[in-house]
Amino acid sequence: MKRLIFLGPPGAGKGTQAKILSDTYQIPHISTGDILRAAVKQQTPLGQKAQDYMDRGELVPDNLILDLIKERLAQPDANQGWILDGFPRNVSQAAFLETLLTELDLAPDNVLNLEVPDDVLVERLLARKRKDDNEDTIRRRLEIYHKDTVPVISFYDNRDMLKVVKGHAPMESVTASLKKIIEQ
């Protein structure tokens, strides 16, 4: 049973690493970004509400995200553990998750922070060519990351739960570093 939280800036490789480890440990990869992109594509009510925020590189309001993550963690496949990628994105989401997991009598096994310098991130994001990967939006997403998401790192560090992995390394060696921490 593994319950993992991935932190790190946009472009750090969270999604790539989460997919690999989801296969390795046979646990669902829960990416709020993927869930939101699917909702936008299908033009569900959630997708319609989220679209503008995503296109601008802003965070989608918490009231659209919190129920979504609560319901996702209640799905049967999440009994085996999970990897959260892209959530929590601010301190209020982290506090919500802490309360939810306490209610469920669960705790995360690892909170992993993938560290990558900003200039490398911009390069990687520009190469990715996703709809929200144009230069203005990238800059906005990095600003929001520093303002709203960096405090989440301290949230977990204050609880002695944080592990840092350098994400600016070949993909395989980042995977190996993550596994070493997870399996120790």
Ligand code: AMP
């Ligand atoms: P990501 O794929 O994680 O980079 O997310 C893409 C976009 O989806 C972000 O720029 C936000 O607009 C939105 N998003 C994803 N996860 C969250 C979250 N936990 N809270 C708010 N917005 C989110």
